[in-house]
Every structure is written in C-alpha cells, then in structure tokens.
Amino acid sequence: MKDMALDHVLSIKDLTVFRGAAKILDRVTLALGQGETLALVGESGAGKSTIATAIMRLLENARVTGSATLAGEGDLFTLSERKMVKLRGRRLSMIFQDAGTALNPSYTVGRQLGTTLQRIHGLSKAEAWKQAIELFTSVGINDPEGRMTAFPHQLSGGMQQRVMVAIALAGSPDLLLADEPTSALDVTIQAQIVRLILQLTRERGASCVFVLHDLALASQACDRIVVLYAGQVVESGPARDVLERHRHPYTRQLKSCVLEIGAKDLVAPEGTVPSHDQMPIGCRFCTRCPRAVARCADQAPPLVPARQTATGPLDHHIACWNPE
Amino acid sequence: MIAQTLSETKAPASEQPIFELIEVEQVFEVPKPGRSLFSRETVGLRALDGVRLTVRKGTSLAVVGESGSGKSTLLRVLLGLDRPTGGRALYHSKPILEGRASGIAFARDVAMVYQDARGSLDPRMTIGALIAEPLRHFDIVPRQDEAARVAQLLDRVGLPADAADRYPSGLSGGQVRRVAIARALASEPSVLVADEAVSGLDVSTQAQLLILLQSLQRDMGLTLIFITHDLGVASFLCEEIAIMYLGRIVETGPTDAVLGAPSHPYSAALRAAAPQFFEPLSEPLPGEIPSPLNLPAGCRFSTRCPKAQDDCRLKDPQLGKLGPQRAVACLHPLQPQ
Numbered sequence: 001m002k003d004m005a006l007d008h009v010l011s012i013k014d015l016t017v018f019r020g021a022a023k024i025l026d027r028v029t030l031a032l033g034q035g036e037t038l039a040l041v042g043e044s045g046a047g048k049s050t051i052a053t054a055i056m057r058l059l060e061n062a063r064v065t066g067s068a069t070l071a072g073e074g075d076l077f078t079l080s081e082r083k084m085v086k087l088r089g090r091r092l093s094m095i096f097q098d099a100g101t102a103l104n105p106s107y108t109v110g111r112q113l114g115t116t117l118q119r120i121h122g123l124s125k126a127e128a129w130k131q132a133i134e135l136f137t138s139v140g141i142n143d144p145e146g147r148m149t150a151f152p153h154q155l156s157g158g159m160q161q162r163v164m165v166a167i168a169l170a171g172s173p174d175l176l177l178a179d180e181p182t183s184a185l186d187v188t189i190q191a192q193i194v195r196l197i198l199q200l201t202r203e204r205g206a207s208c209v210f211v212l213h214d215l216a217l218a219s220q221a222c223d224r225i226v227v228l229y230a231g232q233v234v235e236s237g238p239a240r241d242v243l244e245r246h247r248h249p250y251t252r253q254l255k256s257c258v259l260e261i262g263a264k265d266l267v268a269p270e271g272t273v274p275s276h277d278q279m280p281i282g283c284r285f286c287t288r289c290p291r292a293v294a295r296c297a298d299q300a301p302p303l304v305p306a307r308q309t310a311t312g313p314l315d316h317h318i319a320c321w322n323p324e
Numbered sequence: 325m326i327a328q329t330l331s332e333t334k335a336p337a338s339e340q341p342i343f344e345l346i347e348v349e350q351v352f353e354v355p356k357p358g359r360s361l362f363s364r365e366t367v368g369l370r371a372l373d374g375v376r377l378t379v380r381k382g383t384s385l386a387v388v389g390e391s392g393s394g395k396s397t398l399l400r401v402l403l404g405l406d407r408p409t410g411g412r413a414l415y416h417s418k419p420i421l422e423g424r425a426s427g428i429a430f431a432r433d434v435a436m437v438y439q440d441a442r443g444s445l446d447p448r449m450t451i452g453a454l455i456a457e458p459l460r461h462f463d464i465v466p467r468q469d470e471a472a473r474v475a476q477l478l479d480r481v482g483l484p485a486d487a488a489d490r491y492p493s494g495l496s497g498g499q500v501r502r503v504a505i506a507r508a509l510a511s512e513p514s515v516l517v518a519d520e521a522v523s524g525l526d527v528s529t530q531a532q533l534l535i536l537l538q539s540l541q542r543d544m545g546l547t548l549i550f551i552t553h554d555l556g557v558a559s560f561l562c563e564e565i566a567i568m569y570l571g572r573i574v575e576t577g578p579t580d581a582v583l584g585a586p587s588h589p590y591s592a593a594l595r596a597a598a599p600q601f602f603e604p605l606s607e608p609l610p611g612e613i614p615s616p617l618n619l620p621a622g623c624r625f626s627t628r629c630p631k632a633q634d635d636c637r638l639k640d641p642q643l644g645k646l647g648p649q650r651a652v653a654c655l656h657p658l659q660p661q
C-alpha cells in the first residue's frame with residue numbers, strides 16, 4: 001500500500017496478533033481517510049472484532065505487533081496507557097458487538113451516559129444530565145427525559161443500540177468503531193441504526209469503521225471495504241472495486257452467498273475455515289480455493305495492488321498468487 | 325396457502341389444508357405496568373390477534389416480521405404447545421390440541437427445529453445418542469437397525485459418520501444446526517417447523533443449510549414452516565410468505581408476488597429496508613413499534629403508516645382476499661405499479 005499516512009485518520013500496518021501459539025491476525029494492513037467509512041467484512045472468527053479491539057488497545061491476553069497510526073497522535077501501540085485513557089471516548093470510541101452486555105445492567109442508561117459526559121468534558125452532574133437528554137434526542141430516542149431513568153433491560157434491542165451510539169459519540173470522537181451494531185436486530189431497525197451512525201458521524205466529520213456481516217449493507221453504508229479471511233486481509237479497496245471488480249477467489253465466494261430478494265440460485269461453498277492448529281502456513285484460503293496453485297499452501301501471498309493503470313497502481317489491493 | 329374467510333366454501337378433500345388458523349387470539353395476562361408492589365392487577369397482552377392462516381400440504385411458508393410481532397407465539401399454537409385464548413387452530417380439520425392429546429401421531433408428524441439449536445441438545449449425550457432418542461421414542465426402527473439409521477440421517481444432513489461419537493461441544497454452530505435437523509427428521513415427519521434455523525450463522529454455512537433444507541423439502545415432500553427475518557432467505561426457500569405486524573398476519577401470498585409488489589404498506593417498508601447492493605439506504609419507518617399492551621386504535625399500523633388516512637384510525641382491517649392467491653389487512657392497499 002502506498003504511504004499516504006499523512007491524509008489518513010488511521011493507518012494500520014502489519015498488525016499481527018497472537019493468542020498463545022495461534023496467529024489470530026496476520027499482517028493486517030489498512031487505512032482510512034478523513035470522513036471515510038470503511039467496512040470490515042468476513043466470516044465469524046475472521047478477526048474483525050480483534051482489529052477493532054486492538055485499535056482501542058483493549059485486547060487482553062494477546063501479543064500485538066505492527067502499528068496503528070492515529071493522525072496527530074502517532075502509533076497507538078507505543079503510547080502510554082495514561083495517554084490511551086485520554087484518547088478513548090475523545091478521539092476514538094467503539095460500539096461493542098452486544099449492546100445488551102456492553103451496558104451495565106445495574107445503572108440507568110441516563111446515569112451511564114451522564115458519567116461518560118462528566119468524565120470526558122468535566123461537566124457538573126446537572127450539566128451532564130442536560131447534555132445527555134440532548135444526545136438522547138439526537139440519536140432518535142423518543143421521550144428522552146423519561147428514558148434517562150430506564151435500566152437497560154427495560155429497553156428494546158434497538159433502543160439499547162441507540163444508547164450505545166449516544167455514549168460512543170459523547171466525546172465527539174473523530175474515529176468511531178462500530179462492531180456489528182446490528183446483526184442481532186431486525187432489518188428495519190438495522191437500517192435505522194446504520195443510517196443514524198452515518199448521519200451523526202458525517203455531521204461531525206468523523207470517520208467510521210463498521211464491522212458488518214452483510215455485504216449488501218456494506219455497499220450501501222461504506223466507501224471502502226476490507227475483506228478478511230482467517231485473520232488475513234485478502235482484498236481491500238473502494239466498495240465498487242471490491243464488490244464488482246473483485247479479483248480474489250474468497251471475495252467471489254463471500255459474495256455468491258448473499259441472497260438477494262428473488263434469487264433462486266445458490267451455490268454453497270465447500271468446507272469450513274481451518275482451526276488455528278491446522279492453519280496453512282501459506283494462503284489461509286488454500287484448503288477451499290478452487291484456483292489454488294502449487295505455491296499457495298506454503299507461501300503466504302503479499303497484499304499488492306490489484307490493477308495498474310496509466311497513472312500508477314489503484315488503491316485496490318489483493319493477496320493472491322492466482323487472482324481472477 | 326390461501327387466506328379464507330369463514331363464509332367461503334370448503335375446498336375439496338384432497339385440498340384440505342394441514343393447518344388452519346381461524347381468528348386465532350393469544351392473550352397473555354401480564355402484570356400491569358406501574359402497578360404497586362402488592363397489587364395483583366394484570367392486563368391482557370395480545371400476542372396474537374385475529375390470525376388467519378391456511379397451510380397446504382407440501383408448501384413452504386415463510387413467516388416474517390419484527391421481533392415481538394408474534395412469530396414464536398404462532399409456532400407454539402401450531403405445535404399444540406399452547407392453547408389459543410380465542411379462535412380455532414386446526415390440524416387436518418381437528419383442533420390441534422385434540423390431535424396432540426390423542427397420541428403420538430401428531431408429535432411424530434410435526435417436527436420442530438428450535439431457534440437455540442445448541443441449547444436444545446443435552447451436552448452430555450453423543451450426537452449418535454441424541455439422534456437415536458427420537459428413533460426410540462417413536463419406535464421408528466428395531467434396535468439392531470438403530471446405528472444404521474443414525475448413520476443414514478447423519479449422511480442426509482451432510483455430517484460425517486464419525487460425528488456420531490462426538491459431543492455437541494465439539495461441533496461448530498452450523499454442525500449443531502444440522503444435528504437439530506437430523507433429530508427433527510428422525511420421526512419421519514411430514515411437517516418441519518423451524519424458528520430462525522439459519523440466523524446468526526456465517527453466510528457460507530447459511531448457504532449450505534439452505535440448500536439442505538431446500539432439497540429435504542423437495543425430495544421428501546415436506547411441508548416447511550420457516551420463521552426468518554431475512555427476506556432473501558424467505559424468497560430463496562419459501563413459495564409462500566406471511567408477514568406479521570403486532571400479532572396479526574397483515575399480508576400473505578406467493579413470496580415472489582408479495583415481495584415483488586407488496587400490497588400492505590408494512591410489507592413495502594420491510595421490503596425497502598432489506599439491504600440491496602449499492603442502493604441508497606432506505607428511509608426508515610418513523611417511530612417505534614407500539615406496545616402490544618396498548619394497540620393503536622383502528623389499524624395497528626396506523627401510527628407509522630405513510631399511507632394512513634382518517635378512516636385508518638377508526639376501522640381495524642382484517643386479513644381479506646386480494647385476488648385468487650393473496651390476502652391483505654389494509655383499508656387502502658398499495659396498487660401494483
């Protein structure tokens with residue numbers, strides 16, 4: 001990938017994460033421009049949450065190498081924990097996969113948002129309360145004053161997600177990481193939450209990383225897409241390039257499983273993702289790849305530009321020895 | 325499936341539906357919100373309200389609707405697990421509960437795949453023993469043939485033969501769903517009822533299971549009733565669709581026809597909210613789904629309906645016929661373009 005770190009809000013280089021002997025992430029490289037939205041897609045266990053959690057420096061029991069450069073702060077992985085505590089919520093924040101468990105069940109949602117506001121902006125209790133009501137209004141919570149005193153279990157899944165969005169945006173971060181905020185929700189609510197996050201981050205000029213399972217939704221919500229397989233980036237680039245001009249066999253497979261309304265043909269891919277103790281040392285997709293060639297099993301393909309044009313390489317990358 | 329009104333003439337015997345729900349109502353008495361600590365005051369929660377549904381033999385029916393719309397409650401009525409508080413729920417023209425109480429034939433004929441497949445399997449039993457359990461319970465094969473039948477069922481759902489000796493904890497999410505399907509098939513049912521059987525799985529695992537379910541339905545002539553909130557899944561797997569909102573089926577018909585040109589404004593909103601490659605994100609429905617404790621006056625969708633008119637707040641539309649195959653519960657159904 002070209003070095004454009006200067007225009008990037010976030011630039012991740014060769015992020016590798018070990019848990020014991022298992023290499024959970026392998027040389028993950030990606031970058032995100034100011035005001036851009038990026039989707040991390042891939043199947044369960046691909047490492048999407050691990051990437052987001054690593055950026056927040058909240059990974060436990062893991063060994064992390066590589067770098068994650070946040071504009072104006074340098075490499076997040078080398079900052080002191082004190083500095084990270086200051087950045088979390090203010091410059092970057094995360095919406096966790098499961099709102100039900102991310103919220104504290106024994107405090108009212110108003111108190112949870114209020115405490116966050118007090119901590120980040122040093123507000124008094126009364127000021128924080130007032131601002132919390134404003135935030136609840138902006139995330140589309142009806143009867144925001146009434147809802148302040150509700151406990152999480154008294155709210156529907158969609159409302160809990162809105163509370164999470166409000167807490168994540170309390171410090172006006174310029175980078176929001178939203179981990180699969182919607183996979184457990186109904187389509188109507190899912191569309192509402194994704195729209196809400198996009199609208200609020202755009203208003204604030206913030207950038208956003210979504211973890212999404214649904215490729216179609218990713219195409220609707222995101223400028224860029226990064227496809228992961230078993231901890232490796234296999235393809236990345238502008239959404240149209242990745243979804244309509246993809247060159248990696250796994251991207252094709254992932255896309256062929258999407259059921260559009262009215263579709264009657266479906267070809268199920270063979271096999272499953274290998275477990276970490278049986279992970280191939282070369283391309284991790286080689287056990288299922290219809291295009292595998294001799295070197296695939298023992299040489300890991302590097303992430304390289306997918307196409308050359310007269311003006312140089314495009315910002316569309318693949319890691320494959322025998323691309324389509 | 326045809327939505328029928330009571331006055332309609334009976335179909336010929338060969339066309340007798342497997343299930344028929346006529347004005348089915350399921351009201352749960354729940355504590356009154358805000359009641360004092362020692363009060364025993366309750367209010368009725370209308371989980372099902374005026375449900376009309378006919379399920380023909382050999383069909384595949386998708387039931388879709390938002391969380392809380394009553395899909396699981398509907399399944400419990402179909403399975404004879406709960407007695408509806410109103411209306412009639414029939415299995416081969418007899419009350420479902422009567423069928424269930426009169427012997428094991430009903431339980432054998434109507435099999436269920438639960439939403440939480442892993443939770444429905446005893447973790448201390450091997451997969452082989454788990455599949456043998458319904459074989460014994462319904463006395464399907466003599467003991468000496470049991471192992472062979474287990475192997476056959478494993479093969480039918482695409483699991484390796486050695487899975488018989490493993491425990492549920494050693495299987496992936498997709499494999500656990502396959503075990504649940506094998507167990508459901510063990511009693512040689514003619515109806516398979518599944519609650520969100522492929523949700524929460526990876527797309528490739530989901531694709532594998534959908535192809536399995538489709539081949540089971542076609543090869544074995546199974547009647548399939550499938551709850552899902554994914555319209556792409558409904559449209560791939562099911563010929564017919566029933567769309568629920570707040571305890572009522574608001575539209576039914578052939579899946580392609582309904583999703584191609586929805587008649588009910590709620591169906592249209594669901595359709596528009598389904599993700600589609602590179603389309604702009606749809607304008608969401610305004611507001612929240614109302615509480616079933618406090619249904620809106622008139623049409624239950626009138627608080628959010630973009631097409632609502634004055635009469636919608638006065639009259640509660642029932643599911644009524646719209647052409648030969650479709651039915652809709654709306655005073656001002658959308659016209660096909």
Ligand SMILES: Nc1ncnc2c1ncn2[C@@H]1O[C@H](COP(=O)(O)OP(=O)(O)OP(=O)(O)O)[C@@H](O)[C@H]1O
Pocket residue numbers: 352353354369370371389390391392393394395396397398616
């Ligand atoms: N045993 C019960 N006692 C009281 N209320 C109930 C009971 N079962 C269901 N309900 C209520 O009935 C309504 C419909 O519930 P149901 O579980 O059928 O919805 P659903 O469409 O299956 O939702 P989900 O997709 O979340 O499972 C809900 O408001 C629910 O809270």
Ligand SMILES: Nc1ncnc2c1ncn2[C@@H]1O[C@H](COP(=O)(O)OP(=O)(O)O)[C@@H](O)[C@H]1O
Pocket residue numbers: 019024042043044045046047048049050051
């Ligand atoms: N706490 C943990 N301990 C050990 N392995 C873990 C832990 N969390 C995640 N993993 C492993 O890391 C890989 C990536 O997990 P995750 O980041 O959760 O993926 P995704 O979010 O894409 O589902 C998986 O192989 C998973 O089993």
Ligand code: SF4
Pocket residue numbers: 248249250283284285286287289290291292293296301319320321322323
């Ligand atoms: S590197 Fe080889 S195995 Fe991997 S995706 Fe490309 S062709 Fe397939």
Ligand code: SF4
Pocket residue numbers: 588589590623624625626627629630631632633636641653654655656657
């Ligand atoms: S009856 Fe009226 S409010 Fe109800 S769905 Fe039809 S148009 Fe909308």
Ligand SMILES: [Mg+2]
Pocket residue numbers: 048049050097180
């Ligand atoms: Mg995850």
Ligand SMILES: [Mg+2]
Pocket residue numbers: 395396
């Ligand atoms: Mg349910």
